[in-house]
Amino acid sequence: MRAAPSLTEDTAVVSAGLEYLPDFLSPEEEAELIACIDAGEWLADLSRRVQHYGYKYDYSNRRLDESARIGPVVATVSLGSAVSMDFCCDETGDEHVHRLEPRSLVLLYGDARWKWRHGIAKRRTDTVHGQKIARHRRISITFRTIAGPSQHRPAA
Template sequence: MGLPRFTCPKRRADESSPHLYVANCGPAVGLSYEKIASVFGTYGDVKGVYAADESGTRVIVSFQEKGSAQSALKELNGKPCSSLGGRSLHIQYSVQSHDKINTSQSVPVSTSASELNIPGLFLIHDFITAKEEEELLSAVDCRPWKHLAKRRVQHYGYEFCYDIRNVNTSQFLGELPDFVSPILERIRSLQTLDGAVDVYLNQLTARNYVNEYPPGVGLSPHIDTHSAFEGSIFSLSLTGPCIMEFRKYTTSTWQGKPASSEDNEDHLDFVRKSIYLPPRSILLLSGESRYAWHHYIPHHKVDKVKDSLIRRGRRRVSFTLRKVRKGPCQCEFPQYCDSQE
């Protein structure tokens, strides 16, 4: 089962709710979910702390008992909290929603890259074993995660800066960690991809979508910045399945920045295709699929794959391996290229 979903009603919910909506609080302001749970736990048993939205500055604190929520709101609302860095919290009651799962999808989900017919796109199932998956998860969990609004990340080789969607090539973080060496060796052995594989990959971003974020949280449509990375991009999926959707916008509607959410997608003209990424699979983006197609993870909690319904896991980790570009991009898709704008 996925995590519960909460709403903050336009009018204040009555005091029978054990759930609190807390603003000015979250990883984006330097407060971990563990720390928030610890502070609110002084008022009663906390069932969980969840992201209220994608901002990283608002959370839902869910208590076992409504009396605990009442006490916490009374003591913490509108007052500086020394245990949370002196921040003044803005709190009101929240209610748990029981939305029906919408399993209808406007685009069919494929289970193989060949079904999509997107040039340069490959998907290899069971790229690693279950034991190797466990070892990789253990390796990254021993290292510190950096908190972002939607996920937690680790960067190796070079840090990817999300505010500018690029890397600083002058700041080398060191060689890639030893735990990805078997993956790199296996990638180099993929001769069946007709030369689409970069032999030298020097940047790794590990993303951790964990149970402190609702399973419906995904990624917005984007193309990995052309000037940041060259050649092929590999994405290894660990421990949780998901759907990845690809979009190719027409030249007439493309203006550099397409819709960042599904709310205004009707105003743009694009082709949509989706693929199912099972755990332990690796996805390769090269050529047209890398340079001209936007990719993203839809904000679903349940995905319909063929005739099956698959619920998003409580955790998904992805390893994205890339090669940092040292000069401007000279690809064949200038309308999508920041180097050739």
């Protein structure tokens, strides 16, 4: 059994509530997940292909279907290509780019979840340390907790 991966130090830029765990999965686990996902049916009603397990997420309104609300934790596992995730704090205007490597896990909760917007820009390359790096196929497995009555977004 592998040792638990450690957090990277640059996560402090965004704030409390961003945890990044590189090499969360082994290359063999990644390949197995990609094969299982590829065997499923892809929906093509967006500009990217998606599969939903459980509640359907409304990307335009950033919420789940009417019967559920997103809870306090979002977890994303990256498969395939690396990608840069952009963060922006509405309160301060601060911006941060965090590189998500293949087989990594990112957890968002607390300030990182509620005070920082996050997203992956639609483009063919990322600039990393001044160098353009081509993007390739990436699969994101995103887990969103479902909020109970006491877990809704904290008051500002």
